[in-house]
Amino acid sequence: MTPIDFETRGSCAVITINRPDARNAISPEVAQGIEDAIDRLEGDDQLRAGVLAGAPPVFCAGADLKAIGAGHAAQLSTERGGFAGLIRRERTKPLIAAVDGPALAGGLELALSCDLIVASEAATFGMPEVRRGLIAGAGALFRLPSKLPFNLAMEYVLTGAPFDVEVAHRHGLVNRVCPTGDALAVALELAERIAENAPVAVRLSRQVMIETHGLADEQAWVFSDQANEEVMATEDIAEGIRAFVEKRAPKWSGR
Numbered sequence: 001m002t003p004i005d006f007e008t009r010g011s012c013a014v015i016t017i018n019r020p021d022a023r024n025a026i027s028p029e030v031a032q033g034i035e036d037a038i039d040r041l042e043g044d045d046q047l048r049a050g051v052l053a054g055a056p057p058v059f060c061a062g063a064d065l066k067a068i069g070a071g072h073a074a075q076l077s078t079e080r081g082g083f084a085g086l087i088r089r090e091r092t093k094p095l096i097a098a099v100d101g102p103a104l105a106g107g108l109e110l111a112l113s114c115d116l117i118v119a120s121e122a123a124t125f126g127m128p129e130v131r132r133g134l135i136a137g138a139g140a141l142f143r144l145p146s147k148l149p150f151n152l153a154m155e156y157v158l159t160g161a162p163f164d165v166e167v168a169h170r171h172g173l174v175n176r177v178c179p180t181g182d183a184l185a186v187a188l189e190l191a192e193r194i195a196e197n198a199p200v201a202v203r204l205s206r207q208v209m210i211e212t213h214g215l216a217d218e219q220a221w222v223f224s225d226q227a228n229e230e231v232m233a234t235e236d237i238a239e240g241i242r243a244f245v246e247k248r249a250p251k252w253s254g255r
Contacts, residue, residue, distance in 0.1 A: 004033030006040060011195035012188060013041045013050040023061035024054040026084045026106055028075035030064075035078045035085030041093055045254055048195035048202070051187045052086075052114055053098040054107075059123070062105030065132075083138040087113050092203050094194050098187035099123045100180065104162070109138040112147065115206065117173065118187040119165045122180040125173070126162030146213075147173040198236040199254040 005016040015037040017024040024030075034052075041050045054060050063076055063083075082088030087109060097103075097114040102124045111117050111125075127136045127144070135141065136157060145153040148171045156163055168174040178186040194202060204227040212220035231237060235255045243250035 002033060003027065003030045004037055006037045008044075008047065009188060010192060011046060011048040012191040013037070013044075013047050014184070014188065015041070015050060015052050017052075017054045017060055020055040020058065022064065023058045023102075024107070025061050025064040026076050026110075027064045027067050028072055031076050031078055031081070031083070031085040033085070035081045035089070038081065038086065038089055038091065038095075041095075042091060047093070048199050049094045049096070049191040051096045051098050051184065051191050052110065053184050053187070054101065056100060056181070057122070058101040058107075059097070059099040059103040060107030060110055061102065062107045062109075084110055086110060087138045089113075092207070094191070094202065094206060096187045096191050098183040099125075099174075100183035102126075102162075105129055105136065106138050109136065109140045109143070112139055112143040116175045116187075116190065117168075118176040118178065118183050118190060119168060119174045120178050120180045120183040121165060123165040123168070123174075123183070124162050125164075125168055126160065127157050128160040128162075130158065131160040147171070196249075198234075198240060198250070198252050200234050200236055201231055204231055 003017065003019050005018050007014050017030055019025060019030065041047050067076060077083045078085040080089060083106060095114045096116045096118060097111040099111055099117060099119040101122050103111045104126045105128055108125050108127060127140050129136045141157065165174060165177055169177045176186050208223050208227045211223045236252050239250050239252065
């Protein structure tokens with residue numbers, strides 16, 4: 001059985017970590033499987049957005065400590081994606097984490113590497129690495145403080161204590177909260193709403209927001225103006241205007 005399931009639903013891809021007996025922990029096979037799945041998502045022009053989920057009842061419990069103990073820690077990363085084949089991966093298409101259960105350690109870092117997070121009432125988050133003599137080395141030490149208030153993120157990292165979905169949503173880490181069992185459906189609905197829009201405009205909007213986060217306005221305008229010039233030259237902008245005038249849904253070419 002492959003540890004990664006990949007399916008297409010309309011213009012969206014659903015990537016599922018399928019190791020429920022191991023709490024969906026990241027093994028070498030999972031890391032390579034996620035990288036391969038992102039390759040499929042990025043390489044298919046018909047796919048506009050993706051959802052990353054874990055087979056219930058856990059999103060992901062982080063690194064497979066048995067693999068680390070067996071000397072396979074390096075294999076939990078890929079050359080392009082880093083840990084889990086995703087943490088450092090350069091992407092162009094939006095990816096939504098569907099968290100329906102615990103997202104701990106590297107599991108939280110997986111969610112943080114996505115563009116949006118949908119979480120159910122059963123979701124919990126935490127960085128327990130310090131309890132095991134480790135640090136959160138897959139991005140949480142700088143990504144979590146950009147999502148939560150700095151002192152709060154510091155507390156969770158230094159204590160290793162978990163926090164619930166209410167805290168995550170209140171402070172903007174989570175975009176949507178839904179009933180237990182519905183995270184995938186809600187995330188897919190959000191992905192489909194994104195996929196309805198012009199793909200070049202979505203890609204460039206995402207890119208500019210990432211590149212300009214934290215920059216001064218003077219620097220940010222450079223990226224924004226470049227993206228605006230690029231999108232104004234696309235076929236899709238003409239189609240978007242025609243569709244608006246003709247009161248119909250646009251048919252995007254992605255060009």
